[in-house]
Amino acid sequence: MNRKLFFPLLLLFSLFSPILKAETITIAAGAGYKRPLMEIAEQYERKSGSHVDAVFGNMQQVISQAQMSGNVSIIFGDRTFFDHSPITFSNYYPVGKGTLVLAWRSGLHMKKITDIRERGITRVGIPDAKKAIYGRVAAEYLKKSGLSEAVGSKLLVVSTVPQVSAYLVSGEIDAGFINITDAIGIQDNIGGYLAADPSLYTPIHIQAGVVKGFETQAQVKGFLQFLKETECAAILRKYGL
Known part of the structure; x- marks a missing residue:
């Protein structure tokens, strides 16, 4: 060479x-x-x-x-x-x-998950039950808790957990079902979150x-x-x- x-x-x-x-x-x-x-x-x-x-x-x-x-x-x-x-x-x-939680936007204070039935809560985010784990268990939780009928018209279905989180941070929705992992990640930018009763959804x-x-x-x-x-x-x- x-x-x-x-x-x-x-x-x-x-x-x-x-x-x-x-x-x-x-x-x-x-x-x-x-x-x-x-x-x-x-x-x-x-x-x-x-x-x-x-x-x-x-x-x-x-x-x-x-x-x-x-x-x-x-x-x-x-x-x-x-x-x-x-x-x-x-x-x-x-x-x-995994743990299912209900999180809410800044400016709101919720004491219990059933507060999503209140008139002031108009939009509740949820991942797609057919595509996402937490959409499936959130739908299961709503049904078993007896909340499905009361909040059905308020639900905004999106593709993933982070999409629900993004809408919470921006204030485009009042509350949303996500996993505790994402809730911890955005906790400084939202009002708070509560864990759903684990007996009301599949582990x-x-x-x-x-x-x-x-x-x-x-x-x-x-x-x-x-x-x-x-x-x-x-x-x-x-x-x-």
């Missing part, structure tokens, strides 16, 4: 070799868990030197994306949703328990499902091991999981 070309090529390779060596893992989750998972991903990247790509949306979107791309190795969500999805999982790892077991075919990959094993570490547990506790 021409020596004049060899050294520039060697320099070019050395500049790009860290990129070539870096490994990437792709995870996906319901949008309501974006905050804790992004913190965990950032910690993992710092410690391992590997990169984490993350996909968030309602669970229907997440499952579709995983199917179409073929790159998603770990999906975070409710085990019940996994059991009815078209994706085959090799194994599952417990992450935490939400948040798990990390490993998509079949990825279970033997070193990066997947490394990330799953990282989930068990103290710093990850602290992040999950911070967000109510």
